[in-house]
Amino acid sequence: MSGVTSAELPWNPRRAERGWLARLLDSKPFLIAICLFPAVGLLLTFLTYPLGLGIWLAFTDTHIGRGGVFVGFENFESLWYDRVFWSAVFYTVFYTAVATVLKFGLGLWLALLLNEKVPFKSLIRAIILMPWIVPTVLSAITFWWIYDAQFSIISYVLVDVLGWKDSYIDFLGTPWHARWSLIAANVWRGIPFVAISLLAGLQTISPSLYEAALLDGASPWQRFTKITFPLLLPILAVVLTFSVLFTFTDFQLVYAITRGGPINSTHLMATLAFQRGIPGGQLGEGAAIAVSMIPFLLFATLFSYFALARRKWQQGGSDE
């Protein structure tokens, strides 16, 4: 047998002529580009373009039904001297701060309770979620009735049933009553989100840590501060960011309950932007108000990202 090795007679298959398409599809940069395209396209169309358009509108004097021209910082200048705008900025920050603190305090407490062994656990958890599941406008209308000047159930109970007060409470008619009433409604609605998210975080903490702590004789408070809280912090930071963003940009509750009244004292920046931009027709000014929210939102996001999500701190290290 004449042994012919491949070395002597190299196998030489006919090399397929690769078409341009095949070569293109083999090229890595092209593949990256084409795979990213749908995502980037969606982002550009539905996020970047509207955001960019919003920012552009803020620098024009566009009205609904009539185009506008570039006016530079004119809208912002006018807002600077606008008492209603500053009261909206104040109330937005106040609303966000107070509601977030309350939501986190109560939400964390609720999560800790739910993490204990309680009967009908799943049922209770489902019920807890109710305020979050109900469409906001429905709960807003419920609160609107609860806060009604003439037909409020709270006033009815206090005045007609218990006789503790002699006149109905004017929940939405005086600025501070209205402000606190809205915060209460927002807290009621927001607690479930915080509680359920934190509960999920709590359940990821290994029970062995608590057992070890028990053996070392740690008190419940020590277990909370040294184990639960540090290990919960990463999820806390995420939930906090979301919660702050949701609260800061809240619209439905305020619009459905007070429409920004009495006399603009409960306008949030979001409702004021809508009020000026759509019913008021001044799209440019409305956009300027909306754009003014961006620095606040960036600050809130960066704060919770950098201040709360620092790994060192989470692992019990201290800041140098």
Next chain:
Amino acid sequence: MNSFTRRGTLALGAGALAAGTIGRDARAAIPMGNATPPQARIESGATLRVLRPTKFVDADETVFRENSAKFAAQTGVQVRVDFAGWEDLRPQTAVAANTGAGPDVVVGWADDPHIYSDKLLDMTELANYLGQKYGGWMALPQRFGKKWGTDQWVSIPMGGTGSPCVYRISWAKEAGFDKLPTDHDGFLKLCQGLKRNGHPAGFALGNAVGDGNAYCNWLLWSHGGMVVDEAGKVAINSPQTLQALRYARELYQTFIPGTVSWGDVNNNRAYAAGEIGLTQNGVSMYFSLKNDPRTAAIAADTAMEHLPTGPAGKLAENVLLLNAMVFKHSRYPNAAKEYLRFMMEAEQYDPWLVGCGGYWAHPLNAYGESEVWRSDPKLAVYRDTNTVEYWSGYKGPISAASGSVAADYVVVQMFAAASSGQSTPEEAVREAERRCRRYYR
């Protein structure tokens, strides 16, 4: 607890009313003059799209649709009528005007034809014909139908809803008044009396599109105040406005607590529950009371009369007007005009007027003879709705700015701030002036 919203309860009431009175003979009384309708051939193969605000009264939609179907049957022009929410109508009109697409005919709000007047077909011939045939146009429709300062018509006003004073007859008697006083002092005394007897007045001072603007514009106009002068220069900061604000503060002391937060439905609810003895509203509330057996007694004890008038005894009540326009971009302009003519002719218009129970009061004098105004003597006050000579943005041109000032509640908030004592009248008027300047720049 029952919620007495205008929308829900009125639907029942006026529906029932309509069923009884719509008939061929109902329109027999409308006097007609001699006039030849504009001659224009309807384009062959024409179809029309009509956009109008949604109904408050069932008959408003059903009769409107019936009339449109009748037009289709007689002319072969298919008509599609879309009903938009009250707050969506304005943006939708803006889109139609700017894109040059969409509905051919928009039955819009009072100001809108003036904002888009260069995009609308001229209506002069049709308006003159209707005016000649039906005893002339009333004052407010003339203001809103004609382009500012000219005799050129840009739209066909179709009806207006006013808001006179609504009060309890027996409680006013108890306070020592057999009739509503026609002057501001007397009106204040009546309200003070009502308050003393535990039946306070209540007017919306919140961001209420209908009732808030109605109350505050009445205060401003009836004291001789204005937002801008004839040239469109901001003129709200005047002694008359300050006087109105001081009066409003006095009157506010006689209100039930909470009116600063009131929206459009609160006064209806409080009145139906007997919590207040006097307020201001369209005809809708009366119908809802009258047609509900539980509140029929309140309706029987209710009277509706004009609020104290402005200088020289002129009615100073706020009217919400339906104003129909045809866009130049319509492919069938003749059909569109013919449709509007058809809808305004007595054969169609009177059943609509009657069906709505006077909710949209007529813009043409002859319809003052309509059966609807005789069906219940208490409705008579609404018959004069369109004789008002004040308009949103009085006394300047009707423009985008006047619309924006109203939509941003500048006047309402000025009165609310001064009434509740949150600002002094001087501060309130300065703030309003600043905001008006921003819109009228």
